[in-house]
Amino acid sequence: MDKIAVVILNWNGVKLLEQFLPSIIQFSKEAKIYVADNASTDDSVNFVRQNFPSVEIVKNTGNYGFAKGYNDALKHIDAEIYALVNSDIEVTENWLQPILHTFDSEKQTAIIQPKILDFKNKEYFEYAGAAGGFIDKYGFPFCRGRVFETIEKDNGQYDDNCELFWASGACFFIRKDVYDELEGFDESFFAHQEEIDLCWRAANEGHIIKYNSASVVYHVGGATLQQGNPKKTFLNFRNSLLMLVKNLPKKGLFFVIFFRMVLDGVAGIRFLTQGKFKHTFAILKAHFSFYCISLKYLRQRKDFQIQQYYTVKSVVYLYYIRKLTIFKEIFNTIQNIKN
Template sequence: MLKIAVVILNWNGEKLLEQFLPSVQAHSKGAEIYVADNASTDNSISFIKNNYPSIQIVQNTTNGGFAKGYNDALVHIDADIYCLLNSDVEVTENWLTPIRNIFKKDYEVAIVQPKILDYKQKDYFEYAGAAGGFIDQLGYPFCRGRIFQALEKDKGQYNDVKEIFWATGACMFIKKTVFNELKGFDEDYFAHQEEVDLCWRAKNHGHKVMYVGSSKIYHLGGSTLSNMNPKKTYLNFRNSLYSIAKNLPRKKAFPIIFIRLLLDGVAGIRFIFQGKLNHCLAILKAHLSFYKNFNKIFKKREKAKYMPNYYAAKSIVWSHFVYHIRKFNILVKD
């Protein structure tokens, strides 16, 4: 039987642990549960020890964000499969069974994501991951069930098992051997889109990333940084450029980076007209950080198999903002 470790990264999340740990403990039979604590200053650790003595704690010495937090913690955890689970997730009965089955069925499967629904509106998909992630030909990430801020209602349209491009960090199952092969998350990302980069690298190494719609969870979302936070804008814009520079062949990477920088400028102007000057400044800071760190990031490129057809759509920006496409099945025809 595959040994699964459910690992919840926590930073000052006592209230979230109090709310969401009960479902994880109740429905994760056969798995070991860990809380990887990123040097919290609240009562998270004492709360776990007093109320959930069976849950194991890995104490990180610093708050290195999502990427470093998991990299530091997972070296101390022995399992065949890591389940990286956000602290604001409610899991459902038997949610692990379909995940175990797909890992057993197909050896090439390295990463798996369940269906991600909104905790507040449980019949709608949730922003972070929805029904599996893809990217367009310019490297913009999007999901089945979510295109930018447009969320679809769950009507069973994505109850399938499907190969995807990236799995969300809100709930990602990954083989320990593959995580180690890829040397974990890129800590220069700190947080946001590090899972896109990890899955992209896994793809470049010939591994499969899968979505399993028969396993579902409910994600609260926005508990660390909301979509209205300029820091999230900064990280998303910068880290997306990082991924393109690292993971595409040179002939594709440089033209796409140039186009993306121009489109980011358009996005900045749009933020100004919306009265969101802080978000425009966040894009500017993201570009400055990208220029500053370009050589460092570019040197991380690996000699691996680049995916010849890595994208699911030509331009998600054009399709969404010009043609007003809101649903994946209209945008992408199987």
């Protein structure tokens, strides 16, 4: 069994592989590198075989998205630690050593995220993960370094190692035995929010998720599905509701879901006022899809859920009403309330 496997999920991403795979090969001497291909119709597989013969290819039989794409590919990869890396990630020298050290020295740590900066503007954090993620009571995610549309400049303010609630799927390290224990990602999600769901399930089982700033990567973001795509809106809103049904504590379960759906309605109205009619429709479609499968997810709930899963009651209120747009402003507000 290898110590660590770097696994890059690919679908018709030959240009991304050409641009970003060289940095992974150059700076990942400790790892075995795989491309997990989701039945690409471009020249991805041949390109990798011809130009990077040291990289192994795992071929999935269809375009299964992020969740099932990784689940199927990892059945064929034997390593103590999986590094799941987007095809639009540039890694840096020694990016693996701090992660491996943490796994070796902290046996309870099951999942780790590095510092994720913006490839296009390297002084700033990147939207999808930044310096590690948290959620509020109603399941809205936010990050150290990114709260909704506000993205911070990296001034070293998050140069630490700390516990998180969720780690970004853009660059996601997990122990194989924990991945197997949790039965991988929820394949119904297809893509988006599946890493938060997996981290929540890991936390329910007593595992620790951490951030390690000594490991740095750069992420293009939106290279596979643009931020303004209505399909992404649909997946984010539907999967958030499914995640809540699966993982919320029993007490207050239905109230939290109902209130979250009300907030989704507000978001839909906001899209309408902005002329983004396709996004409003995507939210309606997400709710209808949720209604159709919510009973199935209620039956899948585990016996135990952690009670204190959220950092703040409503990041929506703090951001849009209180105008607290920076993570540390929100954190300081929480500390003042506690004191």
